Amino acid sequence: MSAHTSSPEITFQPNHSGGTGRIWKIFWVLSVLTIVELGLGYFLYAQHGHLGYATVLATKCTIGLLTLAKAYYIVSVFMHLGDEIRNLIMTIVVPLCLFVWFIIAFLIDGNSWKNLRNTAAGSRPNKMEQVSNEAHQ
């Protein structure tokens, strides 16, 4: 079926003789991951104001990890990157590692701004956290 040559740059023709079973399997995986995310999101909503800082943070991090899992399945299976040769995978994935620094550095920066504002650059104690804790009680 795939004997036709689509491009002279393709040295080794991929074999496309498989069925659609894997596509539907990934559809169900993505659906279940989304439903779990929604369940956790609803948990945060329903328990709003009753949860400790650590629990909220842990739940949000779990939702973030589930999102990364969804991204992996979309890119690997739907976009067929997982079926490409290692050279192509690396030329796309390695530059994206820049996001690790990008996210950490800028979120820390935002948090630092908040602390500087609330304490007038460290010249007075942070009253804001007490206020927000009282508001939730």
Add this chain to the structure above:
Amino acid sequence: MSTTAIPAGTKWWSGGKSPFNVSYGKVMMWYFLMSDAFTFGAFLISYGTIRFSVNHWADPNHVFNAFPFAGHANLPLAFVSLMTFILIFSSVTMVLAVHEGHNMNRKGVEKYMIMTILGGIAFLSCQAWEWTHLITGDHAVLVNGQIEHWGTTVSKNPWGPEVMFNGQEIATPGPIAFGGYFFGITGFHGFHVFSGVVINIVMYIKTKLGHFDQRGHYEMIEKAGLYWHFVDLVWVFVFLCFYLV
């Protein structure tokens, strides 16, 4: 599904062949999508920085709790879940179109491209409703000791912290950045969906006219598919950053 049999010890960098074993167009589509990922990533990270830098941010479960024809029912996460499933399903029909393309089945490609286009239009319609609802929906806000009624726009945020006023709780103006980031990022994503729908319509017409049968392969469907899946991929992160956390 599609595995490539590659002889051991193939020298990819010795010249005379593509070291990526894909066509030029597909490599460039991947690089374009990578640059687009950084554009969206920069937008979302900038949003995160501003959100981390303020003491109060709009609670998504209060802002996005409406559903068409449901009146004032409080349904957090419901409508955006529908939008998410529409986009995931249109991604599935797109990858099925690519699969039919591999088998040189023109009728199959046409069928799944139509379904993908309809999914994209459905998503855009949902977004149009959501934006209209946010911009035109009135919310009581305490501004300088007076109660005003604000919609959510790029210059007005009625979702600030609540205070007591005349014995009842009432919201105060929230950080002005909320509307700008929400409409900016979902708008940029919606524009990608719109251009994806246009590209898919062009691909559908070219399939219908038999251009890919004459060419002997359906690689253009694969490239359009890469773009469409990317749009779905970005939505996964927009969904996370604006609605879930």
